[in-house]
Amino acid sequence: MTESATDRLSRLLAMVPWLLAHQGVPLAMAADEFGIGEGQLVKDLELLFVCGLPGHMPDDLIEADWEDGVVYLANADAISRPLRLGVDEALALIVGLRALADVPGLGDRDAVTRALTKLEAAAGAAAAGADSVRVDLPRDSAAAVVSACEDALRRHRRLHLGYLVPHRDETTERDVDPMRLLHLDGHWYLEGWCHRAEAVRMFRLDRVVDVSVLDVDGTPPTTARSRDLDAGLFAAGPDDALVTLAVAARARWVVDYYPVESVQTLGDGSLLVRMRTGDTAWLRQLVLRLGGAARVLDPPALAHEVATAASRALALYGEGPSG
Amino acid sequence: MSTAKTERLLNLVICLLSTRRPLTKSQIRQAVPQYASTGASGAGAGEAFERMFERDKDELRELGIPVVTSTQDALFGDEQGYRVDRDAYALPDVHLEPDELAVVGLASRVWQQASLAGPAALALTKLKALGAPQDDGSLIGLEPRVLTAEPAFDALWAAVRDRVAVEFTYRTAGSGQVALRTVEPWAVTSWHGRWYLAAHDRDRAAARLFRLSRVEGEVRAVGVRGGYTVPEGAAAEVLARPDATDAAAGTAVLRVREGAGQLLRHRAVSVRAGEDGWHELVVDFEDPEVLAEELVTHGPAVLVLEPTVVRAAVVRRLRSVLAAGAVAS
Numbered sequence: 001m002t003e004s005a006t007d008r009l010s011r012l013l014a015m016v017p018w019l020l021a022h023q024g025v026p027l028a029m030a031a032d033e034f035g036i037g038e039g040q041l042v043k044d045l046e047l048l049f050v051c052g053l054p055g056h057m058p059d060d061l062i063e064a065d066w067e068d069g070v071v072y073l074a075n076a077d078a079i080s081r082p083l084r085l086g087v088d089e090a091l092a093l094i095v096g097l098r099a100l101a102d103v104p105g106l107g108d109r110d111a112v113t114r115a116l117t118k119l120e121a122a123a124g125a126a127a128a129g130a131d132s133v134r135v136d137l138p139r140d141s142a143a144a145v146v147s148a149c150e151d152a153l154r155r156h157r158r159l160h161l162g163y164l165v166p167h168r169d170e171t172t173e174r175d176v177d178p179m180r181l182l183h184l185d186g187h188w189y190l191e192g193w194c195h196r197a198e199a200v201r202m203f204r205l206d207r208v209v210d211v212s213v214l215d216v217d218g219t220p221p222t223t224a225r226s227r228d229l230d231a232g233l234f235a236a237g238p239d240d241a242l243v244t245l246a247v248a249a250r251a252r253w254v255v256d257y258y259p260v261e262s263v264q265t266l267g268d269g270s271l272l273v274r275m276r277t278g279d280t281a282w283l284r285q286l287v288l289r290l291g292g293a294a295r296v297l298d299p300p301a302l303a304h305e306v307a308t309a310a311s312r313a314l315a316l317y318g319e320g321p322s323g
Numbered sequence: 324m325s326t327a328k329t330e331r332l333l334n335l336v337i338c339l340l341s342t343r344r345p346l347t348k349s350q351i352r353q354a355v356p357q358y359a360s361t362g363a364s365g366a367g368a369g370e371a372f373e374r375m376f377e378r379d380k381d382e383l384r385e386l387g388i389p390v391v392t393s394t395q396d397a398l399f400g401d402e403q404g405y406r407v408d409r410d411a412y413a414l415p416d417v418h419l420e421p422d423e424l425a426v427v428g429l430a431s432r433v434w435q436q437a438s439l440a441g442p443a444a445l446a447l448t449k450l451k452a453l454g455a456p457q458d459d460g461s462l463i464g465l466e467p468r469v470l471t472a473e474p475a476f477d478a479l480w481a482a483v484r485d486r487v488a489v490e491f492t493y494r495t496a497g498s499g500q501v502a503l504r505t506v507e508p509w510a511v512t513s514w515h516g517r518w519y520l521a522a523h524d525r526d527r528a529a530a531r532l533f534r535l536s537r538v539e540g541e542v543r544a545v546g547v548r549g550g551y552t553v554p555e556g557a558a559a560e561v562l563a564r565p566d567a568t569d570a571a572a573g574t575a576v577l578r579v580r581e582g583a584g585q586l587l588r589h590r591a592v593s594v595r596a597g598e599d600g601w602h603e604l605v606v607d608f609e610d611p612e613v614l615a616e617e618l619v620t621h622g623p624a625v626l627v628l629e630p631t632v633v634r635a636a637v638v639r640r641l642r643s644v645l646a647a648g649a650v651a652s
Contacts, residue, residue, distance in 0.1 A: 005328035017452035054354030078340040081413035082449035086387040092443035096430030115423040122417040134512040285620040292643025309622030
């Protein structure tokens with residue numbers, strides 16, 4: 001998406017102090033820190049190169065060197081400190097920290113309290129608005145289980161779980177190499193390599209009846225891949241098919257949430273979005289999820305797939321398109 | 324085009340930060356090369372620069388850069404001067420311990436809303452720029468992504484922040500009927516994983532709680548910034564009322580094709596083998612619309628048996644998908 005001049009300025013004002021504090025950082029690492037491509041980072045450095053103090057004599061300009069693939073910055077004294085936190089920034093971190101304070105298994109809640117105190121002081125007036133967004137998390141009964149899983153993750157140890165399987169109404173014993181712990185829809189889940197199933201599995205922690213951390217290395221096999229629950233298996237590569245969608249203004253969060261190739265805003269506020277995906281099933285699910293707020297313009301085969309899925313689903317209810 | 328403007332703004336920021344005494348407009352015009360090219364000569368040139376400088380100054384202030392306007396001393400007449408005080412500009416030194424930085428890093432990833440995920444990431448970068456130590460990596464693999472994305476969040480959060488009255492179409496819980504609501508947003512809250520807006524409802528002249536997932540379409544501004552005040556403690560009071568959140572939660576009975584709906588099976592209260600390659604699932608839900616949104620993604624692999632409100636929501640969405648697709652052809 002095209003970035004506005006002020007958004008870019010905001011990034012540059014954060015980038016200069018960060019680069020000054022990380023002299024000799026590789027381009028790729030710096031680009032990663034700012035969520036941009038290396039190409040964009042180089043353009044940013046080229047811009048910094050021609051800016052500086054009034055007079056704009058050689059001595060006034062910012063010095064930027066990235067010839068050997070690592071970045072050195074100098075002569076940027078005026079902007080060597082980051083801009084104070086804005087209202088959105090302060091709120092995002094403060095509310096985020098408050099949300100964490102209630103998360104079981106986080107281990108050191110003390111660190112959260114200390115971090116909150118320091119941040120609220122540093123944010124000053126910008127922190128005032130943080131009360132306008134609140135987070136109230138339900139207590140989850142699986143706290144002890146979450147702690148054990150977190151311990152195993154950190155130390156790369158294998159876990160032994162007694163797991164209550166819903167549709168067989170029995171407890172199975174499993175050895176699992178933990179991959180990640182996530183909180184979704186009000187519940188904690190452990191994703192890990194299950195040695196019994198010889199596959200990646202998701203375990204809802206409030207169904208774990210007993211757990212122990214084994215003194216065995218729990219590094220999952222290299223073939224084990226995480227499932228992105230929200231979007232099926234989303235994996236995009238440069239050779240993947242290009243899809244064009246028309247997205248209504250009310251669904252524009254999609255372009256912020258998923259990686260897209262290009263976005264064009266049309267007169268009525270709707271968007272023309274191009275994205276690549278190696279998995280059209282995922283895209284079909286997304287279009288269905290959006291419930292009419294998006295439609296597939298290209299390729300026609302995918303548009304047809306969506307229409308077929310929707311009409312066959314409607315047929316199950318004995319309903320036609322207009323009911 | 325955008326590059327030239329960014330250069331100009333950056334030079335302006337550096338210029339204003341580097342001066343100890345306030346600078347007049349003409350001094351700034353000479354100091355920043357990009358202003359010199361605003362029309363070489365003629366009566367219009369001065370005006371063009373003035374307009375451009377005023378807009379630039381406002382944009383810097385929007386970013387939170389404290390551009391101070393002061394009246395020069397009597398020697399120079401009443402001409403205004405501009406500068407940015409370095410201490411007022413800069414983030415104060417924050418010394419974060421490695422474990423504190425680790426939790427702040429985690430906190431920055433808790434947002435799924437891009438409108439706050441972006442600022443969270445930038446804020447974290449600013450803190451790291453102060454030379455904070457590397458976080459101790461103790462929290463790798465922990466992803467408490469507790470704050471779900473809602474389409475209406477961005478607009479409503481901005482309205483809360485700027486105190487702008489808004490209107491939107493809202494689907495009420497029980498009847499499923501839609502109506503236009505005009506409100507003064509007070510606060511947004513995430514409760515049991517769902518977002519709510521606490522606001523003053525202008526038509527009912529009373530405080531109300533709105534579930535964001537039932538806001539349909541655009542949220543439109545109908546007021547100006549700072550157009551109302553939020554009564555002290557009012558938002559907290561609305562949110563504390565247990566009956567303020569609707570009792571739309573329930574239990575759904577679904578038929579799911581064998582091999583499909585893995586996440587549904589995980590969440591199901593019970594799973595029973597049925598006939599012809601279908602399983603019967605019982606699933607709890609907090610909000611019928613949110614459940615419907617998820618069920619629709621499975622297409623013909625899921626059939627809702629009950630309750631009616633979820634069935635109707637799924638059918639409505641499927642029809643919308645078909646109608647939208649028909650427009651294209």
